[in-house]
Amino acid sequence: MDFPLEMSCLTAGEGLVTEEAQPAGNPLIILGDRISATRHLTAFVKDLKQENSLLDPGEQVKYAICGDSSEVATTLKKYADDVKMVLIGPGLGGNGVTVARMLATKAHIVMIIDPRVNPLGDDPATYAQVQANLEELNVILSLTKDADEAFFQPLIKEYVISGMAAGTDLESMSPEERAKMIDKRLDAVNAFPSLPDTQRKVAALDDLDPPKKWAEAIDDDLPTKTVILRILNSARYGFRSRVETIDQAVALASARTIREIVTACQISQIFSKTSEGTIDQFWKHSLAVANFAKLLCLPADPAAQDSQQKTELERFQLDEDQVAVMQDVKLWEKIELGEEDDPFTSGLLHDIGKVTMLMCLEDSLELVMALIEQEVQEAQAENKMWAHQVVDIERFLMKDIDHQVIGTRLADKWEVAPSIQQVIANHHQVAEHAPHIVKLAALADIAGNCLFPYPATDTQHPFPILFDRIDKAMKKSTKQGAEALDEIISEEIFEDLVDVLNRLDLPNHLWELVDFKSFFKLVYVLAPKIKSATIGFLQQTA
Numbered sequence: 001m002d003f004p005l006e007m008s009c010l011t012a013g014e015g016l017v018t019e020e021a022q023p024a025g026n027p028l029i030i031l032g033d034r035i036s037a038t039r040h041l042t043a044f045v046k047d048l049k050q051e052n053s054l055l056d057p058g059e060q061v062k063y064a065i066c067g068d069s070s071e072v073a074t075t076l077k078k079y080a081d082d083v084k085m086v087l088i089g090p091g092l093g094g095n096g097v098t099v100a101r102m103l104a105t106k107a108h109i110v111m112i113i114d115p116r117v118n119p120l121g122d123d124p125a126t127y128a129q130v131q132a133n134l135e136e137l138n139v140i141l142s143l144t145k146d147a148d149e150a151f152f153q154p155l156i157k158e159y160v161i162s163g164m165a166a167g168t169d170l171e172s173m174s175p176e177e178r179a180k181m182i183d184k185r186l187d188a189v190n191a192f193p194s195l196p197d198t199q200r201k202v203a204a205l206d207d208l209d210p211p212k213k214w215a216e217a218i219d220d221d222l223p224t225k226t227v228i229l230r231i232l233n234s235a236r237y238g239f240r241s242r243v244e245t246i247d248q249a250v251a252l253a254s255a256r257t258i259r260e261i262v263t264a265c266q267i268s269q270i271f272s273k274t275s276e277g278t279i280d281q282f283w284k285h286s287l288a289v290a291n292f293a294k295l296l297c298l299p300a301d302p303a304a305q306d307s308q309q310k311t312e313l314e315r316f317q318l319d320e321d322q323v324a325v326m327q328d329v330k331l332w333e334k335i336e337l338g339e340e341d342d343p344f345t346s347g348l349l350h351d352i353g354k355v356t357m358l359m360c361l362e363d364s365l366e367l368v369m370a371l372i373e374q375e376v377q378e379a380q381a382e383n384k385m386w387a388h389q390v391v392d393i394e395r396f397l398m399k400d401i402d403h404q405v406i407g408t409r410l411a412d413k414w415e416v417a418p419s420i421q422q423v424i425a426n427h428h429q430v431a432e433h434a435p436h437i438v439k440l441a442a443l444a445d446i447a448g449n450c451l452f453p454y455p456a457t458d459t460q461h462p463f464p465i466l467f468d469r470i471d472k473a474m475k476k477s478t479k480q481g482a483e484a485l486d487e488i489i490s491e492e493i494f495e496d497l498v499d500v501l502n503r504l505d506l507p508n509h510l511w512e513l514v515d516f517k518s519f520f521k522l523v524y525v526l527a528p529k530i531k532s533a534t535i536g537f538l539q540q541t542a
């Protein structure tokens with residue numbers, strides 16, 4: 001937060017919230033703007049002072065000044081229920097429109113537009129579209145020239161002092177209204193990305209369709225075709241002769257494998273268009289979860305494998321110790337999947353809502369990341385590891401909306417298979433009787449977070465930190481292999497692991513499929529192979 005030191009009208013101390021003077025339940029307005037003696041800020045503060053002069057100190061309205069959108073988010077988090085209004089001015093650093101659309105059901109949003117500084121769009125058509133979209137979300141818009149005392153006074157009275165509730169509650173809406181509302185909040189200028197043609201054609205094919213039909217669906221899409229052939233000709237697949245055509249590829253590698261590669265290529269092509277620097281981290285996370293989902297349910301016992309499972313397991317190039325741990329835990333026996341379930345694609349797409357946020361609500365993940373960092377620092381100050389579900393942080397900001405809800409909207413538009421839709425919608429709130437594919441994806445997500453978390457980084461997320469501690473302890477241990485690992489998980493990191501799992505509030509019935517100690521042992525042992533499969537794939541699709 002920033003303090004308006006030399007301002008004649010905005011003097012520190014009068015209504016201003018500083019780090020030292022936190023309000024005790026006083027209503028709070030977040031002022032997202034650069035402080036200067038602009039007409040609208042002068043009018044705003046004058047109105048506020050006048051209203052406050054009629055109130056007891058305990059009821060007086062305070063305001064907090066935030067220079068950029070991340071600061072708006074962290075201040076909102078800090079003063080949660082007290083915030084009644086967010087005033088977005090032309091001086092706010094970051095994307096004001098995103099802040100408005102994200103927070104629209106959280107607080108009353110008033111946005112002051114200076115056409116020269118923060119226009120709603122570059123051209124009149126975009127401007128009108130964004131304006132209409134924001135108005136539908138009940139965001140109050142005003143040009144700087146109109147934002148005078150008469151403009152602010154009723155807003156402060158209604159929104160802040162009489163405490164009129166902001167926005168609508170998604171929970172109480174019908175599914176149609178709910179979907180419409182979510183679209184409104186996501187769909188201004190950047191519409192949902194559309195499903196690429198090749199992906200649509202391949203989704204319509206049956207695994208038993210002749211290779212010729214597969215070739216017809218893919219051949220015209222040269223980038224995807226190139227990647228498929230490049231991947232199949234890599235050492236991992238170990239075919240004796242070069243794979244030159246899609247017909248051959250389907251015949252040699254199975255339709256399912258081709259389907260997986262196509263999906264991965266198509267999704268990565270869509271999202272490579274976002275300029276965000278963290279897309280690589282997202283992609284590593286998704287691939288790791290996809291690979292874990294696939295591997296964790298493969299039978300490692302030759303007697304239990306069919307020929308396809310045998311080939312798929314071989315592609316992970318596991319060593320004896322890794323197979324032994326898989327055989328020990330026998331997770332494949334406990335996970336019952338349906339015919340239609342596709343673990344790899346489910347894993348690949350489970351967090352698709354996060355990139356949709358990147359594409360439709362630019363900067364939105366930055367706000368989530370700012371809150372993660374704030375929580376990490378708070379946890380560190382208490383000498384603890386950070387452990388909080390990212391969905392909770394998203395819901396805090398966007399009220400009722402998280403990346404599962406957003407991902408489900410996209411999956412719905414793309415007509416993704418129902419079982420994958422269930423994964424996208426519920427992987428963070430797995431019901432006791434949820435289909436096993438959802439439970440498998442939730443477990444694979446936990447596993448994926450041990451290697452490549454997102455959007456928390458590996459220095460913030462507790463699982464990679466715990467894995468690091470296992471690494472160090474393994475080097476010091478006098479025991480070997482699985483025996484050493486058992487001891488470290490059961491003793492050295494046990495308390496912290498339990499503490500983290502409790503604070504993450506993961507559903508207990510996940511551990512009915514596999515007890516958590518065996519699970520983390522399995523994940524730790526398999527991690528190097530998942531890592532190399534993920535990085536290998538990333539390099540071949542680049």
Ligand SMILES: [Fe+2]
Nearest residue numbers: 350351427428
């Ligand atoms: Fe997720």
Ligand SMILES: [Fe+2]
Nearest residue numbers: 289350351445
């Ligand atoms: Fe995830």
